[in-house]
Amino acid sequence: xxxxxxxxxSQEASVRSLALGDADKSLLRFLTCGSVDDGKSTLIGxxxxxxxxxxxxxxxxxxxxxxxxxTVGDDMDLALxxxxxxxxxxxxxxxxxxxxxxxxxKRKFIVADTPGHEQYTRNxxxxxSTADLAVLLIDARKGILSQTRRHAxxxxxxxxxxxxxxxxxxxxxxxDRSVFDSIVAAFDADAGHYGFATRVAIPISAxxxxxxxxxxxxxxxxxxxxxxxxxxxxxxxxxxxxxxxxRFPVQWVNRPDLTFRGYAGTLxxxxxxPGDEVVVARSGQAxxxxxxxxxxxxxxxxxxxxxxxxxxxxxxxxxxxxxxxPSGARPDVSDQFAAHLIWMAEEPMLPGRPYLxxxxxxxxxxxxxxxxxxxxxxxxxxxxxxxLSLNDIGFANFSLAEPIAFDPYDDxxxxxxxxxxxxxxxxxxxxGMIRFGLRxxxxxxxxxxxxxxxxxxxxxxxxxxILWFTGLSGAGKSTIANLVExxxxxxxxxxxxxxxxxxxxxxxxxxxxxxxxxxENIRRVAETAKLFVDAGLIVLASFISPFRSERQLARDxxxxxxxxEIFVDTPLSVAEARDPKGLYRKAREGKIVNFTGIDSxxxxxxxxxxxxxxxxxxxxxxxxxxxxxxxxxxxIPR
Amino acid sequence: MTxxxxxxxxxxxxxxxxxxxxxxxxxxxPVMLYxxxxxxxVMLHLAMKAxxxxxxxxxxxxxxxxxxxxxxxxxxxxxxxxLGLNLTVHTNLEGKASGINPFDHGSSNYTQVMKxxxxxxxxDAGGYDAAFGGARRxxxxxxxxxxxxxxxxxxxxWDPKNQRPELWSLYNTRIGTGETIRVFPLSNWTELDIWExxxxxxxxxxxxxxxxxxxxxxxxxxxxxADDERMRLKPGETPVKRRVRFRTLGCxxxxxxxxxxxxxxxxxxxxMLLATTSERQGRLIDHDExxxxxxxxxxxxx
Ligand SMILES: Nc1nc2c(ncn2[C@@H]2O[C@H](COP(=O)(O)OP(=O)(O)OP(=O)(O)O)[C@@H](O)[C@H]2O)c(=O)[nH]1
Ligand SMILES: [Mg+2]
Numbered sequence: 052x053x054x055x056x057x058x059x060x061s062q063e064a065s066v067r068s069l070a071l072g073d074a075d076k077s078l079l080r081f082l083t084c085g086s087v088d089d090g091k092s093t094l095i096g097x098x099x100x101x102x103x104x105x106x107x108x109x110x111x112x113x114x115x116x117x118x119x120x121x122t123v124g125d126d127m128d129l130a131l132x133x134x135x136x137x138x139x140x141x142x143x144x145x146x147x148x149x150x151x152x153x154x155x156x157k158r159k160f161i162v163a164d165t166p167g168h169e170q171y172t173r174n175x176x177x178x179x180s181t182a183d184l185a186v187l188l189i190d191a192r193k194g195i196l197s198q199t200r201r202h203a204x205x206x207x208x209x210x211x212x213x214x215x216x217x218x219x220x221x222x223x224x225x226x227d228r229s230v231f232d233s234i235v236a237a238f239d240a241d242a243g244h245y246g247f248a249t250r251v252a253i254p255i256s257a258x259x260x261x262x263x264x265x266x267x268x269x270x271x272x273x274x275x276x277x278x279x280x281x282x283x284x285x286x287x288x289x290x291x292x293x294x295x296x297x298r299f300p301v302q303w304v305n306r307p308d309l310t311f312r313g314y315a316g317t318l319x320x321x322x323x324x325p326g327d328e329v330v331v332a333r334s335g336q337a338x339x340x341x342x343x344x345x346x347x348x349x350x351x352x353x354x355x356x357x358x359x360x361x362x363x364x365x366x367x368x369x370x371x372x373x374x375x376x377p378s379g380a381r382p383d384v385s386d387q388f389a390a391h392l393i394w395m396a397e398e399p400m401l402p403g404r405p406y407l408x409x410x411x412x413x414x415x416x417x418x419x420x421x422x423x424x425x426x427x428x429x430x431x432x433x434x435x436x437x438x439l440s441l442n443d444i445g446f447a448n449f450s451l452a453e454p455i456a457f458d459p460y461d462d463x464x465x466x467x468x469x470x471x472x473x474x475x476x477x478x479x480x481x482x483g484m485i486r487f488g489l490r491x492x493x494x495x496x497x498x499x500x501x502x503x504x505x506x507x508x509x510x511x512x513x514x515x516x517i518l519w520f521t522g523l524s525g526a527g528k529s530t531i532a533n534l535v536e537x538x539x540x541x542x543x544x545x546x547x548x549x550x551x552x553x554x555x556x557x558x559x560x561x562x563x564x565x566x567x568x569x570x571e572n573i574r575r576v577a578e579t580a581k582l583f584v585d586a587g588l589i590v591l592a593s594f595i596s597p598f599r600s601e602r603q604l605a606r607d608x609x610x611x612x613x614x615x616e617i618f619v620d621t622p623l624s625v626a627e628a629r630d631p632k633g634l635y636r637k638a639r640e641g642k643i644v645n646f647t648g649i650d651s652x653x654x655x656x657x658x659x660x661x662x663x664x665x666x667x668x669x670x671x672x673x674x675x676x677x678x679x680x681x682x683x684x685x686x687i688p689r
Numbered sequence: 690m691t692x693x694x695x696x697x698x699x700x701x702x703x704x705x706x707x708x709x710x711x712x713x714x715x716x717x718x719p720v721m722l723y724x725x726x727x728x729x730x731v732m733l734h735l736a737m738k739a740x741x742x743x744x745x746x747x748x749x750x751x752x753x754x755x756x757x758x759x760x761x762x763x764x765x766x767x768x769x770x771x772l773g774l775n776l777t778v779h780t781n782l783e784g785k786a787s788g789i790n791p792f793d794h795g796s797s798n799y800t801q802v803m804k805x806x807x808x809x810x811x812x813d814a815g816g817y818d819a820a821f822g823g824a825r826r827x828x829x830x831x832x833x834x835x836x837x838x839x840x841x842x843x844x845x846x847w848d849p850k851n852q853r854p855e856l857w858s859l860y861n862t863r864i865g866t867g868e869t870i871r872v873f874p875l876s877n878w879t880e881l882d883i884w885e886x887x888x889x890x891x892x893x894x895x896x897x898x899x900x901x902x903x904x905x906x907x908x909x910x911x912x913x914x915a916d917d918e919r920m921r922l923k924p925g926e927t928p929v930k931r932r933v934r935f936r937t938l939g940c941x942x943x944x945x946x947x948x949x950x951x952x953x954x955x956x957x958x959x960x961m962l963l964a965t966t967s968e969r970q971g972r973l974i975d976h977d978e979x980x981x982x983x984x985x986x987x988x989x990x991x
Contacts, residue, residue: 075695106967135830136849137983146850149833150826152879159697161877173854180856302707303714307743315740317707346741357699358706360741371714395854409859412714470859477863482856 076154079282080161082178083217084206085188086198087167090219092145094188094257095164096129098279101264102153105132116140123258133164146171148178157283169198172205172442173395176482179206180468183287184213186278191224191254195237197428203238204426204444207245208391208484210461213285214245216252217278222259226269244431249285253278292355296380297321297329298458298466300411301373305360313344313360314369319411319465320458321377322354323361329375331367332382332456338363372413374456374466382466383488386454389423391446394439396473396480401438401567403574405604406480408451410469416452416607417471423447437567439481448489452607460484475599507587511545514686515584517577517609518677520593521602521656522619523648524634525626527665527673531619532593534674539589544687547583548591549576564645570601577605584609589686597653615686617677618659623648625666698886705732705874706739707858708837709821712872713746715862716819719872720812722991723749723776725761726938727894728823728875730768731883734892735874736821737772748775750811750820754803755780756791756940758916764895779811791942792921797981799943805990809845812869819862819870822991827879828968831983837876843867845989871991880968881961888954897935898957900949904928911945936968 083091099105105113113127120140121128133149134140145166153160163178167188179185185206189199206214216238224230235252242250253262254273261267264279276284298319305313323329323340330337343350344360353359361375369375376382394400400419408417423446424433439445460467461484471481508515518535520528529550539546555562559575562568573596583590596602606614626648627635638646645651656662661680663673682689694702712719721736723729736745751765769776781789784802791799812820826833836852838860853861864870875883887894905912906926913920915928920942922928933946934957951957982990 075697078697078700106965108966133830133833135832135834135983138850147834147852149830150877151833152827152877174852177854177856303710305740305743311742313742315710317703344742346738356703358703358710358739407863409861412711464857468857468859470854470856470861472861472863477861477865479853479855479861482854 076157076159077287078159078161079184079285079287080163080182081184081186081282082148082163082165082175082182082206083186083188084165084175084179084202085167085217086190086193086196086202087144087169089167089188089190089193089199090257091167091186091188092130092133092149092164093128094186094217094219094255094263094278095149095151095162096132097257097260097263098160098162099132099151099153100129101260101279102155104153126258129258144168147174150178155279155283160282165202167198167202169201169442172201173393175202176205176209176393176395179209179211180482182206182209182211184215184282184285185211186215186217188217188219188257189234189238191218191220191227191230191234194234195241200241200431201428201442201444203241203245204428204431205393207247208393208444210464210484212248212288214247214250215278215281216250217257218252218254219257221254221261221270222256226254226261226267228254228270228272231273241431251275251281251285253281292320292463292465293322295320295355295463296377297323297327297375298382298463299323299329299361299375300413300465301369301371301375302412304370311362312366313362314375315358315360316412317358318353318355319374320355320463322352324352325349328378329363330378330381331369332374332376333384333454334368334373336367336369337378338365338367340364372411374411376456382456382458382463384454384456385488385490386451387420387449387489388457388485389446389448389487389489390460390469390483390485391444392419392439392471393482394441394443394445394480395482396478397441398473398480399438399440399566400443400445400481401570402447403567403570403604404598404600405474405607406471407474408449408469408471408483410455410457411466413455415455417449418604419447420450421448437565446486449483457485457488459486461486473600474603504585504587507585509587511587512688513544513587513589514613515587516589516613516615516681516686517580517584517605518589518591518615518617518681519596519602519605520591520617520619521596521659522665523621523623523626523653524595524646525629525631526619526621527670528593528595528619530670531663531665531673531677532591534670535677536591538674538678539681539687542687544589545587546589546591548593549580551594564651566598566645566651570598573598573601574604577601577608580605581608584613589681595647595653597647597651599654599656602656615661615680616656616659617661617663618656619663619665619673620655621665694889695885698882698889701878701882702735702738702886704858704877705735708860708872708874709736709739709745711858711860711862712819712821712870713740716870718815718817719747719819719821720750720777720815720817721745721747721821722808722823723751723765724823724938725751725757725765725768725895726823727883727887727898728825728878730892730894731878731886732821732823732875733768733772734890744773747821748777750815750817751776751778752804752807752811753778753780754799754807754940755785756803756919756942758895758897758914758938758941758944760897761895761938764893768893777811777815779807779814781807781810790919791940796943800985800990801988805985805988808991809989812845817869818864819872820991821872821874823875824873824991825875825878825880825883829982831986835873835876835986837873838862839871839873840864841869841871841989845869847871847986847989849983849987881958884954884958884961888958894954895938897938899953900932900934900951900956902930903933903946905931905933905946912948913944914941914946916941 165175165178425436
């Protein structure tokens with residue numbers, strides 16, 4: 052049972068002045084990380100316990116929980132103070148990050164206790180993204196593991212400059228100095244990969260409290276600070292963002308009535324004063340700041356992290372997602388950049404696949420154009436790779452649907468960090484840190500052409516379109532597409548047919564059937580189809596195209612209404628029974644891998660323009676349905 | 690005045706304002722859960738700041754179990770009038786008609802029907818896609834695990850084992866039809882921060898937070914106030930006046946008072962610094978079992 056914090060009258064008086072007076076403690080945000088079971092949660096529990104801010108009812112609950120779920124016999128299992136989810140208590144592991152708050156005489160702390168389990172690495176990244184310091188735990192018996200390296204890498208990529216190596220469970224190695232020294236040496240051998248500004252190593256026992264908040268009598272050989280002493284005193288370079296040039300991402304346009312138009316947002320960097328000249332980063336349009344409006348009255352100045360509302364001296368085109376900057380210190384504006392990526396989804400990252408990118412207050416379409424490398428966690432070496440899987444860290448080039456303004460992450464976090472969101476599941480699939488822009492997109496102007504799509508298709512008396520036939524192998528896509536083309540041709544329409552098998556003999560000869568290659572296959576076909584649409588043709592594309600995302604990509608390339616998705620819906624059993632090319636048989640025998648419907652998924656369209664139930668009707672009838680659709684939707688004359 | 694706030698309160702304030710604006714910019718039909726307590730008072734105050742000079746562009750929603758302290762209801766109506774806001778009050782009428790009450794039906798049953806079910810009914814009826822709540826991570830250990838933008842399924846369930854990663858302040862606001870997000874702008878505030886902020890900003894609060902002589906009975910070591918004639922007294926129980934206050938407010942038969950002489954906010958802050966029990970100690974519904982908050986949240990509770 053812990054002693055409740057009972058203070059003497061004089062202490063009470065000082066508590067009162069501390070809480071109510073001007074004395075303000077600085078705030079340190081840190082996380083605990085490291086491999087599974089290294090003692091992170093126990094350490095946080097220990098810090099909370101030692102800070103004497105645990106309440107009696109919380110301690111009573113802890114004692115009860117320890118009897119029920121504890122991993123340490125009759126003792127109190129301090130990890131149960133933070134492992135708050137039922138599943139965590141039952142399994143004795145941390146699944147998701149817990150945020151806890153405590154204070155000492157000198158500082159306030161917000162600590163994120165993160166899971167060591169590799170499966171939940173994304174939750175560690177969540178906790179690390181807002182931390183200033185990382186306490187990296189290492190089980191003295193196990194030393195540095197690949198997950199230790201992964202966490203150190205993520206912490207450093209996310210810009211954490213300070214690391215504490217907490218060599219834990221030192222009680223289980225007889226408080227042996229040589230164990231401590233060799234682990235520290237092993238970490239330092241890798242330190243160049245991480246580039247932390249400070250690295251302090253402390254031998255601790257989270258369970259018994261040695262060198263956590265009291266110096267240990269078991270380790271006279273250790274003369275450095277306790278963990279708490281270090282956390283209280285470590286110097287942080289806070290406020291750095293305020294000294295950089297202004298970055299004001301517009302979050303929301305405030306227009307309560309016709310007399311007021313304000314731009315609400317939080318300064319990502321720099322300071323702003325009334326009278327300052329600012330420009331919209333993307334367009335270069337300039338204006339002067341008139342007022343800095345807040346509920347507490349207008350301000351003479353606002354700086355990084357302040358949430359304010361600006362008014363300008365003139366009307367310019369400015370909305371959510373734009374960034375106001377000084378005209379003399381503008382960010383990069385480009386639709387291409389290179390960034391580090393932490394992949395956080397079960398679904399692998401596929402180059403070419405379109406994702407939604409949220410950066411600051413802006414959301415744009417984005418795809419990886421080239422994966423430069425993946426970091427191999429056992430050696431920390433960059434390796435060539437085609438995809439990223441769950442918890443992989445990579446470096447990649449990105450291409451965006453339109454140019455955006457950004458800074459390198461290490462210069463300004465808010466304008467250099469992004470997440471990727473899957474367009475269909477809405478899951479957050481990755482976190483990214485921009486390193487550098489790849490070129491000034493503004494330097495590449497599109498050639499304006501005099502003869503345009505309208506002119507070309509008008510001459511053919513038709514509306515150009517992509518008829519995209521998707522479905523299983525053997526569903527009948529090519530047969531139907533062929534018939535449709537014949538009918539169109541007879542009617543004098545101008546067409547072109549792109550067929551999966553044929554394209555793979557030429558344009559896409561270099562591609563195989565992995566998920567990554569399938570995505571690239573469809574991307575090239577879609578771009579080609581787009582050129583033909585531009586030429587005024589009705590393009591028939593017949594591809595299994597099993598993934599929704601790539602069909603969406605093809606759809607997004609052309610104008611609304613120009614993409615007609617035709618789902619040739621044949622049950623797997625029917626297609627397999629037909630097996631015109633004998634492929635299903637080979638796939639079943641394991642001679643072909645990644646075969647759609649067998650060991651690779653087919654994601655059926657959810658809102659195709661046309662669905663052809665190809666198991667029941669004849670190909671001839673189905674082709675007529677396509678023609679009907681084109682006629683009734685104005686693609687061809689009736 | 691903002692400039693006089695301690696730096697860490699200023700930072701918390703700015704963070705909450707950012708979160709609120711992010712919701713308004715991304716959701717079609719947000720709503721703010723207003724529970725009349727100290728956290729709701731702070732949240733509402735922040736909303737007034739976030740959209741100034743506009744009014745908060747969403748309405749308030751109160752789930753009224755009909756068992757709230759009378760002073761809470763009076764304060765609620767006065768606040769809404771003072772700030773000129775829209776308030777929707779919802780009660781689970783079926784629950785009320787079948788006489789569900791905190792005396793006969795056990796606190797967890799009662800909470801399920803009159804709070805959780807009522808909340809789901811109100812959210813469905815309003816077609817809200819985002820709902821603000823004033824919960825803080827320091828309140829309880831499963832709250833400590835929850836995201837600021839916390840995804841809810843079409844049936845309002847929370848899946849704690851499968852939360853979306855949430856890095857920096859890049860909140861993923863994308864949802865499918867029928868899905869919703871609960872948003873917690875006060876996630877990183879502690880109970881002490883709340884009181885210090887109330888003090889610094891002079892935010893009005895329900896007087897029940899301050900000490901006064903009130904009629905209470907002692908039950909299982911807890912002090913329960915007899916707020917109206919519906920209070921069921923057990924044989925031998927007679928309410929006696931004691932100087933008490935509340936650290937947290939809810940339904941009066943389920944909310945325990947603490948003996949206290951704190952009559953000002955300064956006194957409360959001081960008392961807090963010396964407290965040896967947590968605020969949840971006074972919430973009887975949280976005592977059912979140690980994992981009960983998580984269970985309730987998975988079922989759709991705030
Ligand atoms: N002997 C000893 N045991 C410890 C020490 N620190 C932690 N443990 C034990 O190690 C086990 C795992 O501790 P946790 O705190 O749950 O480990 P963790 O790093 O939080 O684990 P995950 O979050 O699941 O990755 C528990 O049984 C602890 O009691 C220590 O310093 N000495
Ligand atoms: Mg843990």
